[in-house]
Amino acid sequence: xxxxxxxxxxxxxxxxxxxxxxxxxxxxxxxxxxxxxxxxxxxxxxxxxxxxxxxxxxxxxxxxxxxxxxxxxxxxxxxxxxxxxxxxxxxxxxxxxxxxxxxxxxxxxxxxxxxxxxxxxxxxxxxxxxxxxxxxxxxxxxxxxxxxxxxxxxxxxxxxxxxxxxxxxxxxxxxxxxxxxxxxxxxxxxxxxxxxxxxxxxxxxxxxxxxxxxxxxxxxxxxxxxxxxxxxxxxxxxxxxxx
Amino acid sequence: xxxxxxxxxxxxxxxxxxxxxxxxxxxxxxxxxxxxxxxxxxxxxxxxxxxxxxxxxxxxxxxxxxxxxxxxxxxxxxxxxxxxxxxxxxxxxxxxxxxxxxxxxxxxxxxxxxxxxxxxxxxxxxxxxxxxxxxxxxxxxxxxxxxxxxxxxxxxxxxxxxxxxxxxxxxxxxxxxxxxxxxxxxxxxxxxxxxxxxxxxxxxxxxxxxxxxxxxxxxxxxxxxxxxxxxxxxxxxxxxxxxxxxxxxxxxxxxxxxxxxxxxxxxxxxxxxxxxxxxxxxxxxxxxxxxxxxxxxxxxxxxxxxxxxxxxxxxxxxxxxxxxxxxxxxxx
Numbered sequence: 001x002x003x004x005x006x007x008x009x010x011x012x013x014x015x016x017x018x019x020x021x022x023x024x025x026x027x028x029x030x031x032x033x034x035x036x037x038x039x040x041x042x043x044x045x046x047x048x049x050x051x052x053x054x055x056x057x058x059x060x061x062x063x064x065x066x067x068x069x070x071x072x073x074x075x076x077x078x079x080x081x082x083x084x085x086x087x088x089x090x091x092x093x094x095x096x097x098x099x100x101x102x103x104x105x106x107x108x109x110x111x112x113x114x115x116x117x118x119x120x121x122x123x124x125x126x127x128x129x130x131x132x133x134x135x136x137x138x139x140x141x142x143x144x145x146x147x148x149x150x151x152x153x154x155x156x157x158x159x160x161x162x163x164x165x166x167x168x169x170x171x172x173x174x175x176x177x178x179x180x181x182x183x184x185x186x187x188x189x190x191x192x193x194x195x196x197x198x199x200x201x202x203x204x205x206x207x208x209x210x211x212x213x214x215x216x217x218x219x220x221x222x223x224x225x226x227x228x229x230x231x232x233x234x235x236x237x238x239x240x241x242x243x
Numbered sequence: 244x245x246x247x248x249x250x251x252x253x254x255x256x257x258x259x260x261x262x263x264x265x266x267x268x269x270x271x272x273x274x275x276x277x278x279x280x281x282x283x284x285x286x287x288x289x290x291x292x293x294x295x296x297x298x299x300x301x302x303x304x305x306x307x308x309x310x311x312x313x314x315x316x317x318x319x320x321x322x323x324x325x326x327x328x329x330x331x332x333x334x335x336x337x338x339x340x341x342x343x344x345x346x347x348x349x350x351x352x353x354x355x356x357x358x359x360x361x362x363x364x365x366x367x368x369x370x371x372x373x374x375x376x377x378x379x380x381x382x383x384x385x386x387x388x389x390x391x392x393x394x395x396x397x398x399x400x401x402x403x404x405x406x407x408x409x410x411x412x413x414x415x416x417x418x419x420x421x422x423x424x425x426x427x428x429x430x431x432x433x434x435x436x437x438x439x440x441x442x443x444x445x446x447x448x449x450x451x452x453x454x455x456x457x458x459x460x461x462x463x464x465x466x467x468x469x470x471x472x473x474x475x476x477x478x479x480x481x482x483x484x485x486x487x488x489x490x491x492x493x494x495x496x497x498x499x500x501x502x503x504x505x506x507x508x509x510x511x512x513x514x515x516x517x518x519x520x521x522x523x524x525x526x527x528x529x530x531x532x533x534x535x536x537x538x539x540x541x542x543x544x545x546x547x548x549x550x551x552x553x554x555x556x557x558x559x560x561x562x563x564x565x566x567x568x569x570x571x572x573x574x575x
Contacts, residue, residue, distance in 0.1 A: 035401060036401070036403065038362070040362075043385075043386070069403070107395040107396065107397050109395070113399070114399070115397055115398060115399065116360070116389070116398045116399060116400055116401045117360060117398060118360065118362060118385070118387065118401060120362045133363050133364070133384075134321060134340050134341070134342070134363075134364055146300075146320070148320070150320050150341070151320070151321075151341065151342075224493075225493075225512060225535075227410065227452070227454050227470060227494055227496055228282055228324055228325075228366060228410070228454070228496055228537060229322075229324055229340065229364055229366045229384065229410075231298075
């Protein structure tokens with residue numbers, strides 16, 4: 001048999017085997033997930049070990065994010081499946097983080113894809129101030145506004161996944177007006193947040209409150225009206241008091 | 244006879260000069276209100292409708308040119324910072340302080356998808372011009388630009404490079420580029436292909452945080468505005484500065500090009516709406532609205548300018564002299 005014919009026959013055989021294997025599910029389509037891991041307070045990239053869990057909680061893969069840019073890459077995910085990405089807590093690490101879990105839903109696809117998901121992890125340490133990026137209160141109000149609960153639920157989940165962590169809820173006023181009314185406002189806000197956490201299953205003993213009569217000097221209100229998305233509202237921090 | 248001819252000629256000249264003068268005259272009308280500040284307005288591609296979004300967490304749709312309120316879209320759990328129609332006007336995308344991007348069906352007002360992935364409030368959203376496989380670009384104070392596959396509802400690319408909060412984003416109308424602008428005083432130009440993750444260009448020149456960017460319809464110009472009230476026009480894709488305009492006394496949150504790829508409208512917190520000839524730098528309109536302006540857009544021939552106002556009102560400026568039939572959207 002001539003070499004060219006041999007190659008042709010081999011190619012045909014390989015094709016048949018591939019089609020057969022594919023039809024029996026022997027060759028599975030996989031996709032990948034990639035992104036950057038970031039410290040929630042400093043917003044700097046971090047190097048941490050992360051694991052990929054399937055719906056049953058079994059580990060499917062493990063990776064380490066790059067300390068320089070926080071980049072991670074995990075492949076072998078199946079289309080149409082739900083996964084969870086979680087950091088592996090290292091108690092010997094110089095900087096520790098809350099144990100946090102992110103849900104990843106991989107869509108159905110018929111070709112290889114790379115999906116993207118950034119991960120933010122909260123640093124852990126006594127006195128660590130974790131800011132709440134978006135205030136759940138309207139200006140000058142102490143009632144959690146409609147929709148504010150959803151953002152707070154994420155923190156509830158983090159507290160449930162880290163049962164030894166204790167926090168103080170610390171609130172600052174929206175302006176530099178009367179100190180007595182500012183004190184009352186921030187106390188009412190801190191209580192409202194504490195009540196929300198308790199109502200969602202966090203023991204009262206893990207929660208304290210801090211009220212403030214003057215504005216947050218670290219993030220003072222702007223002198224002029226700011227651009228879109230930067231309307232000033234008093235800062236809110238979750239201060240770690242034990243872990 | 245001579246006197247009569249002279250009188251007639253004078254009358255014709257007077258009428259012509261009045262016509263020229265009146266060409267840039269607009270009248271303002273308040274067409275409705277949100278319950279709080281209006282942060283965005285966006286005219287669809289066919290000039291038949293525009294959308295407004297607000298701190299009150301809702302989006303409203305308005306008909307054009309009669310400016311009637313059509314429906315209110317509810318679903319966000321925070322201020323709705325920006326909106327954009329898809330190329331075929333069937334979908335609307337919105338970005339919110341609740342950190343999500345939502346896709347809406349324009350005909351029914353139903354929420355189709357919620358895109359979760361940003362880790363701070365979403366400020367800018369923009370639909371790709373591609374109708375067959377639409378993508379959405381979004382920007383956030385988390386310093387990233389994200390690209391989403393609308394059909395899959397999945398995040399497909401995250402672009403890192405800005406060193407501070409990103410304020411807005413815009414697709415070029417040829418679909419090749421995305422521009423993003425940031426508090427780091429730079430504009431970055433990104434490729435829309437799915438593999439390139441590094442910026443193609445970084446444009447420097449502003450002396451303050453840049454609040455918005457917008458491409459002209461021929462994709463040959465990019466306009467940007469900043470917190471000091473300055474506008475820069477860039478030649479694209481080279482990224483060369485063509486013109487700087489000290490346009491307003493306060494920050495300019497929004498800009499929009501007319502379909503002639505020349506006229507540009509700007510709205511500012513100094514209460515003024517201004518129209519510019521970007522080729523000459525000439526100020527064509529100087530309109531004091533009496534309220535701070537968050538957002539502007541216009542229909543293609545600039546005969547109607549839509550305004551999103553800090554007092555919660557949605558207003559339109561209508562050109563009184565010329566009445567042209569709209570042909571194509573004055574999309575931002």
